[in-house]
Amino acid sequence: MSDKGTSNHSEVTDFILVGFRVxxxxxxxxxxxxxxxxxxxxxxxxxxxxxxxxxPRLNTPMYFFLGNLSFIDLFYSSVIAPKAMINxxxxxxxxxxxxxxxxxxxxxLFIVAEGFLLAVMAYDRFIAICNPLLYSVxxxxxxxxxxxAGSYFCGCISSVLQTSMTFTLSFCAxxxxxxxxxxxxxxxxxxxxxxxxxxxxxxxxxxxxxxxTIIVIIVSxxxxxxxxxxxxxxxGRKKAFSTCSSHLGVVSVLYGAIVFMYVIPDRFPExxxxxxxxxxLVTPMLNPLIYSLRNKDVKEALRKILGKKxxxxxxxxxxx
Numbered sequence: 217m218s219d220k221g222t223s224n225h226s227e228v229t230d231f232i233l234v235g236f237r238v239x240x241x242x243x244x245x246x247x248x249x250x251x252x253x254x255x256x257x258x259x260x261x262x263x264x265x266x267x268x269x270x271x272p273r274l275n276t277p278m279y280f281f282l283g284n285l286s287f288i289d290l291f292y293s294s295v296i297a298p299k300a301m302i303n304x305x306x307x308x309x310x311x312x313x314x315x316x317x318x319x320x321x322x323x324x325l326f327i328v329a330e331g332f333l334l335a336v337m338a339y340d341r342f343i344a345i346c347n348p349l350l351y352s353v354x355x356x357x358x359x360x361x362x363x364x365a366g367s368y369f370c371g372c373i374s375s376v377l378q379t380s381m382t383f384t385l386s387f388c389a390x391x392x393x394x395x396x397x398x399x400x401x402x403x404x405x406x407x408x409x410x411x412x413x414x415x416x417x418x419x420x421x422x423x424x425x426x427x428x429t430i431i432v433i434i435v436s437x438x439x440x441x442x443x444x445x446x447x448x449x450x451x452g453r454k455k456a457f458s459t460c461s462s463h464l465g466v467v468s469v470l471y472g473a474i475v476f477m478y479v480i481p482d483r484f485p486e487x488x489x490x491x492x493x494x495x496x497l498v499t500p501m502l503n504p505l506i507y508s509l510r511n512k513d514v515k516e517a518l519r520k521i522l523g524k525k526x527x528x529x530x531x532x533x534x535x536x
Contacts (some may be wrong), residue, residue, distance in 0.1 A: 261504050321376075
């Protein structure tokens, strides 16, 4: 198949992922960097889920949401990183049409679900700090499950709409995607279809996803800050701000990169790739580090698990 002259999207059997426009010698360095980051994502998020599931003290709504955040981070980074690493070694750098559809669908599903889940976590902190006596009643197990299921449902609906809308476009200009994974904007660049309606619908989808979640987060933290400032104990204020600052750090990195990627005009593809790295790899790597290093309960649970493993290892050595 030639790179030009494809008359319709139905005739496209594969795409070419350009990746980063750097000299070939740097591909090995990029591969090693992606491998290191992905290994940290796997270790951090699997470790976080393991700690939360094995320690009974972490059987609370906050850690239930945090476990799901680790699950989402693990899976959407796994949709992107392995294929990107393969392409650093491959000369063809191709991805099948079905593979491209699957990659966009899964990534859109998990990234939207994460946005809604972060809003849920902000609401959870609002109830815990502003209405602590009613926390166990208001944040019941049934409500927590519904909130998480709702986050995945919103991600699924948004992903179905975004993916179906993107792959009804005609790709007659080129099959070369100037990105390191299949995403909506790079696919728009190689389409010869009229993009006016597509961009309107995409902007509408982004608005109904980003604006409500940001509003929930901002309003929740306005109430949280107001309540925390009324706490007389400096230790109490410090503990409350410590818990909230972790969440705000994650939100800032994720939404900052997404706004840059999808709201700012698409004039600098290389900068868009760097912004994409923030929420495809950097955020999933930082989330477990931020929440574990700044969380006393998680650190104690992790220390307990490592202590048991060390004791078991020493017992085996003693027997042998």
